[in-house]
Amino acid sequence: MVAPGALRVRRPFITLLAANALSVTGNILSILAVPWFVLETTGSAVLTGVASFATTFPTVISAAFGGSIVDRLGFRAASVLSDLASGLIVLAVPVLFLTTGLSYPLLLVLLFLRWLAATPGETARKAMLPDLSTAAGVRIERATSAYDGVYRGAAMVGAPLAGVLILWLGPSMLLLVDGVTFLLSATLIAAGVPRVRRGRREPGGYLDGLRAGLTFLWGDRLQLSATTMIVVVNLLDTGVTQVLLALYAREVAGDPRAFGLLTGALGAGAVAGTIVYGTAGGRLPMRLTYGWAFLMAGVPRVLVLAMGAPFPVALAVTAVSGFAAGAINPILAILQYGRIPAPLRARVIGAMTAAAYAGMPLGGLAAGALTEVVGLGPTLFAFTCVYLLISLPPFVGRAWRELDRSQRADA
Structure with missing residues (x-):
């Protein structure tokens, strides 16, 4: 049983996780509802790919300057404002569709604005994590x-829920639920997470912040290589998730x-x-764990669909790939x-996020x-x-x- 004092100390950390779960759930609902909505209203794989572009391209812009925005607003304020804006924009989609009507070009504009607003909140919550986990007495391996x-759990619950709700409510009404999740996330952060001290903020404008983050990233060969891998995989994952899986569900599974x-x-x-890695990750060779996790997370789940395997087999292989992916983000x-360095954290994470998202707009277009x-x-x-x-x-x-050497030094 956790003592009341310990629970009080850990409450902001737990609140951060809960708010992020709501925000991620909203993202997952949107990622599944939008392509199905476009396929249902247009029947076009190309237009679905264009909608994917409108969803992903603004995240690159937002991530590029999001670190500096977060620095200026503060972690908590940036998270709250980001979720509020995202929620209101998402709610506008079904409201317009059910009242005055929603044209395809207007949908693209709303998608662009919604994802433009979303990324600074993600950067802010991630930047808060080390300080809140330290205050809660949680080791960084377990905190990450x-x-x-929580992110994966939200995806696990949100994705099947979205599939059911699309049948039950339709994709437009599902977006109403999506908007509410963002408003709840903003409320949790505003009410339950204290301001995090950020240390001395580096001078300069938004371009200076982006330049500082990219300069730091360019000088770290290990993180540059890791980011390059994520750039390509995000491109592929966007094409798979936002176009190819929707087509598979409609054309193959029906x-x-x-x-x-x-x-x-x-x-x-x-x-x-993620649970297994959080428990045993400190005893595993980090480099090889990352390599095998990366390999198994991508290849089998797409190959099994390409081979036309029965749906239960595809489902099982996808779950195994997911298990492998659990170690990557931690x-x-x-x-x-x-x-x-802590003063550069938001800027570097923002620059890395912008770089990692850079290929995503092309993924949906290429897949379609x-x-x-x-x-x-x-x-x-x-x-594959x-x-x-x-x-x-x-x-x-x-x-x-270098990852092997640093792990041996820490042992």
Whole structure:
């Protein structure tokens, strides 16, 4: 039983995790509802890919300048304002659709603004984590695993829920639920998380903040390699999640619940993987763990769809891939918190996020266009090959040997 005093000390940390779970749930609902909404109203894979572009391109812009915005507003204020803006914009989509009507160009504008507003909140919550975990007496390995586990758990619950709600309510009404989750997240952070001291803020404007973050990242070969891997995988994941899985659910499975179940199975496996890594991660070789996790997280789950395996087999393989993915984000977070100076944390994380998101707008466009030309199966095979190639650096790259040396030094 946890003592009341200990619970009081840990309450802000727990509140941060709960608010992030709500915000992530909103993102997952939106990621599943929007492509199905576009497919339902237009029937076009290309227009679905364009909607994916409108969803992902603003995150690159927002992440690029988000670190400096967070620095100026403060972590808590940035998180609250980001979620409030995201929630209100998301609510506008079903309200307009059900009243005056919603044209496709206006939908693209709203999607652009919604994701433009969302990223600073994500950066702010991530930047708060080390200080709140230290105040709560939680080791950084467990804190990063808990943070990622909550993220994965929200995806695990939100994705199947979205599939069911699409059938029950329709994609437009699902976006109403999405908007409410952001408003609840903003309320939790505003009421339950104290201001986090950020140390001395570096002078300069928004471009100076982005430049400082990118300069630091460029000088750290290990984090640069890790970020490059994430750039490519985010591009692939965007194409898979926002276009190819929706097409698979409609054309192969014939049921939107397949879309939600596959995404949920990935999240369920990742929750289990995150728990295991949070418990035993300190005893595992970090470099090889990261390499094998990266390889298994991408290749099998897309290959099994490309091969046309029965849906239960695809679901099981996806869950195994999710389990492997559970170690990736905690290891990345440990790298960030251990190597980035506290005054630069928001700027460097913002720059890394911007870099990591840079390929995402192309993922949906590439998936939609390639599917129109060669079909769903060959597109899935092509994505599998790229997943395989981008998983190799931890096994062969020199910069990754530094991870072994730093882990031995900490032992």
